Amino acid sequence: MSTLEEYRSDIENQWCPGCPNFGLLAALKRALVSLDLSPHKICLVSGIGQAAKLPHYLNCNLFNGLHGRAIPVAIGISVANPTLKTIVTSGDGCLYGEGGNHLLHAFRRNPDITVITHNNRIYALTKGQGSPTTRRGEKTRLQFDGVELDPAQILATAIVHGCTFVARGFAGDLGGLANLFEEAIAHRGLSFIDVIQPCIIWDRPVKWYKERAIPVPADHDPADRDRAIALTLDTGDSFAVGILYRTPPKRTFAASYYDRIGNEPLAKLPLLDRAIIEDRLDKMRFDTETPSQH
Numbered sequence: 001m002s003t004l005e006e007y008r009s010d011i012e013n014q015w016c017p018g019c020p021n022f023g024l025l026a027a028l029k030r031a032l033v034s035l036d037l038s039p040h041k042i043c044l045v046s047g048i049g050q051a052a053k054l055p056h057y058l059n060c061n062l063f064n065g066l067h068g069r070a071i072p073v074a075i076g077i078s079v080a081n082p083t084l085k086t087i088v089t090s091g092d093g094c095l096y097g098e099g100g101n102h103l104l105h106a107f108r109r110n111p112d113i114t115v116i117t118h119n120n121r122i123y124a125l126t127k128g129q130g131s132p133t134t135r136r137g138e139k140t141r142l143q144f145d146g147v148e149l150d151p152a153q154i155l156a157t158a159i160v161h162g163c164t165f166v167a168r169g170f171a172g173d174l175g176g177l178a179n180l181f182e183e184a185i186a187h188r189g190l191s192f193i194d195v196i197q198p199c200i201i202w203d204r205p206v207k208w209y210k211e212r213a214i215p216v217p218a219d220h221d222p223a224d225r226d227r228a229i230a231l232t233l234d235t236g237d238s239f240a241v242g243i244l245y246r247t248p249p250k251r252t253f254a255a256s257y258y259d260r261i262g263n264e265p266l267a268k269l270p271l272l273d274r275a276i277i278e279d280r281l282d283k284m285r286f287d288t289e290t291p292s293q294h
C-alpha cells in the first residue's frame with residue numbers, strides 16, 4: 001500500500017507561507033496514495049517557475065528541466081517507459097506561453113500523460129508580469145496601463161484539438177482537487193487539468209477566486225462538446241470547476257509502437273538488429289538518382 005509518508009521530501013519548501021500551491025501539492029499526494037501509486041511508479045516533470053518547484057517537494061522520480069519544455073520531456077519518458085505514470089506539473093507561463101507550441105501538439109498527439117497547470121495568471125517567479133491567462137485590463141509590474149489582450153482560451157483549445165479529458169480545478173478546494181487528479185491520472189491518454197492557483201503576492205486574494213469558482217452544473221454531460229467548450233471559457237468573472245469534457249480514451253501517441261514491441265520499458269527490450277537500422281536509414285536518405293517530381 002502506498003502511503004503519504006513515502007512521498008515526504010526533505011527539501012526545504014521555497015513557496016511563500018499561505019501560497020495555494022501547498023493545497024495543490026497536498027491534493028496531488030492524496031490522489032497518488034488513493035490510487036495506490038508508490039513513488040517509483042510515477043515520474044513528475046516540470047519546467048521553471050514557482051509551480052515547477054513542486055516535484056522537489058515529493059519523494060519520487062522527477063525531471064525538472066527548461067522553462068517551457070516539460071511536455072516533450074514527459075512524452076519521451078512515457079514512450080521510453082509506459083509503465084510509469086508521467087505527470088507534468090508547471091505554471092501557466094511555462095505551459096501556455098513559452099511551452100504553448102508543445103502543449104498544442106500534445107493535444108493532437110494524445111500521449112499517455114497527465115498535464116497539471118498551476119494557473120496563477122501571472123509570471124510569479126520573475127515578479128508578476130502578465131502571462132497568457134492574465135485578464136484584459138489587469139495592471140501588472142510590467143503592463144503598467146493594463147494587459148491589452150484577452151486571455152488565451154487553452155481549455156477550449158484542448159477540446160477542439162482532440163484531448164479526451166479536460167478539467168478545471170481550484171487550489172482552495174483540496175478534496176475536490178484530489179478527486180479531479182485521481183480521475184485524470186487514471187485516464188488513458190492525455191488528461192489536462194487547469195488549476196486556478198491564486199498568487200497571494202502578485203495577484204488577488206484567494207477569497208476573490210473562491211467566490212468565482214462555480215462547480216460545473218450537476219446536469220452537465222461531459223461528453224457534450226459544445227456545452228463543454230462554453231463552460232471552459234474564461235470570462236474573468238467566474239470559472240466552472242470540475243470535469244468539463246471527457247470522452248472514452250482513444251488511441252494514444254505510442255500505441256502503434258507498443259502494438260509491435262509490447263508494453264515494456266525500452267530498457268528491457270532487445271536492441272534492434274543493425275541491418276534493420278541501416279535499412280531504415282537508407283530509406284530516409286535523399287535519393288539523388290530519381291528525378292524530382294516537382
Ligand SMILES: Cc1ncc(C[n+]2csc(CCOP(=O)(O)OP(=O)(O)O)c2C)c(N)n1
Binds near residue numbers: 049122
Ligand atoms: C526560455 C526562458 N524564458 C524565460 C525565463 C525566465 N523565467 C523563469 S520562471 C518564469 C516565469 C514562470 O511563470 P509560470 O510558468 O507561470 O510559473 P509561476 O512562477 O507563476 O508559478 C520566467 C519568465 C527562463 N528561465 N527561460
Ligand code: SF4
Binds near residue numbers: 015016018201
Ligand atoms: S509568489 Fe505567488 S505563486 Fe509564488 S510562492 Fe508566493 S504566493 Fe505562491
Ligand SMILES: [Mg+2]
Binds near residue numbers: 049092119120123131
Ligand atoms: Mg504563473
